[in-house]
Each structure stands twice: as structure tokens, then as C-alpha cells.
Amino acid sequence: MMAPVGAIEGVLATPPVLTMLGAPPPVAAPGGPGFADLLAAGMRGVESKVAAADDLVRRFTLEDGVPVHQVTFALAEARLSVELAMQVRGRLLDGYRELMTMQL
Incomplete structure (x- = not known):
């Protein structure tokens, strides 16, 4: 017994005619955040x-209640975050320069 044509079209993601003609199958858009969104979130x-x-x-210099180790830890964390951001920036620039020097 043969299935109706409408039922088969619902099952096929890409019609076979388009595949045989060489047309690329439709690409689903990713559901996650884009690259720019990830970079912006990292910079924030x-x-x-x-x-x-x-x-x-600022609180350490004005108040007596802030321990030195908290300040030291926060400064080290901030320094490492800035260094990581600079490394990412450098790698992105290197990749951009490499793309610009490629011959097509």
C-alpha cells in the first residue's frame, strides 16, 4: 500500500529534486548566541x-573593615582577566591578518 504524497513530503527535509540539481540543503540557524555576543559578554x-x-x-583605603587578602585577590583576578582579553584580542588580530593575506 502506498503512502499519500503529502505524507512523504512532510518526512523529507530536502526535496530530492533540489539535491539532484546540486542546490545546497537549507541550513538551520543556530539557536545559541553569536560570536559578537560572546565577545561582548566576555568584555562585560x-x-x-x-x-x-x-x-x-577604594574601600580598603577609606575603611578598616576590608581585608588585604580580598583586595589582593580581586586585583589579581582583574589583572588575569585583562591579560586574557589581550591574548584573545591578539589571536583575533592574527587570524584577521592571515585571512587578509590569503589569495583567492
């Missing part, structure tokens, strides 16, 4: 760590 994280370290240093 770096900015928040630097701001938190700056706030702790």
Missing part, C-alpha cells in the same frame, strides 16, 4: 572584575 565580565577590584581598593 572583564569590566565588572576591574570595577569590583577598583571598588575594593
Whole structure:
């Protein structure tokens, strides 16, 4: 017994005619955040760590209740975040330069 044509079309993701003609199958859009969104989120994280370290240093100089080890830890975390951001920036620039020098 043969299935109706409408039922078969619902099962096929790409019609066979398009595949035989060489047309690329449709690509589903990714559901996650884009590359620019990830970079922006990373930079916001770096900015928040630097701001938190700056706030702790300010409170340490004005108040007696802030322990030295908290300030030291916040400053080290902020420094490492900035260094990581600079490394990512350098790798992105290297990749861009390499793409620009490629011959087509």
C-alpha cells in the first residue's frame, strides 16, 4: 500500500529534486548566541572584575573593615582577566591578518 504524497513530503527535509540539481540543503540557524555576543559578554565580565577590584581598593583605603587578602585577590583576578582579553584580542588580530593575506 502506498503512502499519500503529502505524507512523504512532510518526512523529507530536502526535496530530492533540489539535491539532484546540486542546490545546497537549507541550513538551520543556530539557536545559541553569536560570536559578537560572546565577545561582548566576555568584555562585560572583564569590566565588572576591574570595577569590583577598583571598588575594593577604594574601600580598603577609606575603611578598616576590608581585608588585604580580598583586595589582593580581586586585583589579581582583574589583572588575569585583562591579560586574557589581550591574548584573545591578539589571536583575533592574527587570524584577521592571515585571512587578509590569503589569495583567492
